[in-house]
Amino acid sequence: MSANNNGADVRVRRTRADIARTVLAILARQGVSEVTHARVAELAGYSKTTLYTHWPARADLLVVALDSVGAMPHGPQTGDRRTQLIGELQAFRDGIVDDGLATILVILAEWGAGVDDIAAIRDRIVTDGQSVVRELLSKLVDGPRLDAAVHLLTGAVLCPTLMHATPPDDGLITTAVDIVLTGCSTPRTGPTGGRAA
């Protein structure tokens, strides 16, 4: 590869990083409807032509931004299983509240349904996000019960945040963890499952 090509690579990478940062800032402050070529070009200091050349569709701009989203927040890996699960869900909750992760999740849900590149990013982010909860619960249950327990606990953070605009407090997270740990620890009693019916 020639020195010129290396120079071009560096420039493209820098442009890409600038665009990603700008789109994420717009998402956090104004929402996805404000992510337009004109607005991103203006704020990032590039020409609209440059943006349209590299990223012709609005979805392309979102892909650049979502692709730059790093590892999901995770809690401290100390203490017993219950403590770690609570810390893990608190870290998820804090990421939603402090780092604008809610907007990212909404975009992944909305655009992942129609844009393959965004679906792939969604799968990476969600798999990473749920990985520690899954690992912790996998020592207690497996198969369909593991899947259900992972969705129950991540859903208990997601549902109040997205559907009530009220992120769960520590008490709700602790109570949810206790219900699921108790429900997973109690042996199943035949085909009817939980005896609470």
Next chain:
Amino acid sequence: MSANNNGADVRVRRTRADIARTVLAILARQGVSEVTHARVAELAGYSKTTLYTHWPARADLLVVALDSVGAMPHGPQTGDRRTQLIGELQAFRDGIVDDGLATILVILAEWGAGVDDIAAIRDRIVTDGQSVVRELLSKLVDGPRLDAAVHLLTGAVLCPTLMHATPPDDGLITTAVDIVLTGCSTPRTGPTGGRAA
């Protein structure tokens, strides 16, 4: 009120219903980014001027559509608590899959954060949606445990649907209900809660 005013009222109501139906159709097929005054006017057969006069912002068009969303789907109210809970979550899952409820939920999450009218609609729809699960669980737990159990179960449907684009099958729903019912039925054992830690 004069006959003329009544005539105007009927016309406004009819226009409103036409716009609501058109916006919901666009949402279901093409997503929220296609809901523009131009597109809605074209498909509904009104002038852009009429739309801008009554509903100046894009959010206003969404409010009209979301406001027209009726009662949430609910399951059959027969059988024991476990059977009803499973049926209720299946009805929620089916509403998401068959009736495009996923798009509605995503819009409520995204726009409810910034638009008060949409937040009010979100609260109505979510309260209705969770009402039967809450009622069924309220005979088993109360206070924070009731809140946690409601979020756990609705989250177990919401999370795989929005975050994995994979609505839960009947097995996952049943397993989730059994974990939560067992977890709620087992008495708490002091400050550490679930004994599984």
